[in-house]
Each structure stands twice: as structure tokens, then as C-alpha cells.
Amino acid sequence: MLLTRATAAAAPRVFSRLLPRTSWAASRAPAAAAAAAAAAPAAAAAAAVTRQQRTMWLFSAWRSAAVPPELLAADLWSLAAKDPEGKEVPLKDFKGKVLLITNTATKCGFTQQHLKQFHDLKQKFGDQGFEILAFPTLQFKQQEEKDPQKMCEVYKSFNANFPIFAITEVNGPNANPIFQYCKFNTDELYSKGQLQAIGWNFGKFLLDRNGKVFKYFGPRQSPAEMEEDILLLLRGEAHGKQRNKEGVLQ
Numbered sequence: 001m002l003l004t005r006a007t008a009a010a011a012p013r014v015f016s017r018l019l020p021r022t023s024w025a026a027s028r029a030p031a032a033a034a035a036a037a038a039a040a041p042a043a044a045a046a047a048a049v050t051r052q053q054r055t056m057w058l059f060s061a062w063r064s065a066a067v068p069p070e071l072l073a074a075d076l077w078s079l080a081a082k083d084p085e086g087k088e089v090p091l092k093d094f095k096g097k098v099l100l101i102t103n104t105a106t107k108c109g110f111t112q113q114h115l116k117q118f119h120d121l122k123q124k125f126g127d128q129g130f131e132i133l134a135f136p137t138l139q140f141k142q143q144e145e146k147d148p149q150k151m152c153e154v155y156k157s158f159n160a161n162f163p164i165f166a167i168t169e170v171n172g173p174n175a176n177p178i179f180q181y182c183k184f185n186t187d188e189l190y191s192k193g194q195l196q197a198i199g200w201n202f203g204k205f206l207l208d209r210n211g212k213v214f215k216y217f218g219p220r221q222s223p224a225e226m227e228e229d230i231l232l233l234l235r236g237e238a239h240g241k242q243r244n245k246e247g248v249l250q
Helices: 005-063 111-128 148-157 177-184 223-235
Strands: 064-066 080-082 088-090 098-104 130-136 194-196 204-207 213-217
Touching (some): 098 111, 098 223, 111 130, 111 223, 204 223, 213 223
Parallel strands (some): 098 130
Antiparallel strands (some): 064 194, 080 088, 098 204
16 A cells, blocks of 8 residues: 555554554453453352252252141141132042042153052042042152143043042142141151151052041052051041141141
8 A cells, every 4th residue: 555645644643543542452451351250250159159049949948848837737627629620629528538648640650550559449449438639740850731631631541530639739838738737747757847848749648537647658659558558447447647736646
């Protein structure tokens, strides 16, 4: 490029205006980079703490929940459940029956065995005053249909011959009051003021005709293992227990 005399004369003034600005920006860049680098670990640490606190809270909420005994139902018959359409069903409608209360799911590895054996137990003992109350939940890896209509269709395909209620929570501070009541009245799932968590789908509570919890059966225990205890309760040869104000089951 050829420079005219006017251009050449103006060049020093142009460069003199540009150079200071360029030098100032260059001098500021390392400082800004250093400040950002210094702040990055602190920001990352803060984010990590936040994630850790959130994870710990969710884990603790899922694992157990502190519920004052005075906030729990005094008896099962004062509680109600909702069916998949949202209609309230008073549990006093089942008063006088031996009950199996369980959390369920249709996409679990335990589903086929449990639903088949539930069906068989109801067929065998239903006319003697035995009933199963099933409460679907999404708390264990979302292993249930979210759409109520589709969910009911799946249970129908398994020949479910017992009441299926609306999707609910069984663990944590928002657990269904029915499950809070059942946990509170077992030694397996209540300890030192904490309602402990049901470990997976198909935790099963067996209750006597008076709505008192007789025994808890874990997810890995098959419904068929409950048959002898169901017979004892139906015959009146065994009874459940209820925790008193001192926290003792009696």
C-alpha cells in the first residue's frame, strides 16, 4: 500500500491514539483472567456444596421422616384413600376385615409374582373377610404408569381382583398417612422417632380386623409366605398391635 504525505503525517497521531488503548486492554486482561481463575474454584465449590446439600436432603427425605406421633392417625378407620379417579374412599368401609396394605408398581421385577399371588390370596380368602389394598407409587425408579386410565388397564390385565388406589408416596415427609400409620405401628419401620423407608415396591403390611398392624413383610418376601398369618388373623387366633403414647407397641 502506498502512503500519501497526508496519510503518513496522520499515521503517528492515529497510532498514538490506538496504542494506549491497546496497552490498557492488554494490561487489564491478565488481571481479569487471574480474578476469574481465582473465583472459579470458589464458585465450583459453592455449586458442589449446593448439589451435595440437595442430594443429602433428598436422600434423607426418602430414607426416613420425623413425624410427631400426635400428628399420626389414632386409628386406621379415621383415614381415607383416593381411587384413580380422585374419589375419596373411607377406610372404615373395610372395617372388620383382615387387610393387606401394599405399595405396588406394574413395571417392577417383582410385579408378576406379587400380582398373581395377590390374586390367588384374594380368591382363597376373600369370602372369609380378607381384602388387599394396593397403592401404586412412582418413588422407586418411576416403575408405574403415570396415566391413571392406562395404569388401571395394566392392573386389569394382571387380573387384579382387589382395590387399586391413586398413585401416592409411601416414603419421606409427604408419605401417605395410611403408610405413616402402618410404619409407626411396626418395630421394623419405626425407630427413635423416625419413620423408616420401605425399601422398594411391594412392601406389605398385614393388619387384623381391628385395623391394627400384625406384621410387615418386605418387598423380597412373596405374598404366598403370608398365608399362614392371614389364616391366624381370620380365625382370631392372632392380633395386631398399636403403639401407645409412650411409644410402646401393645
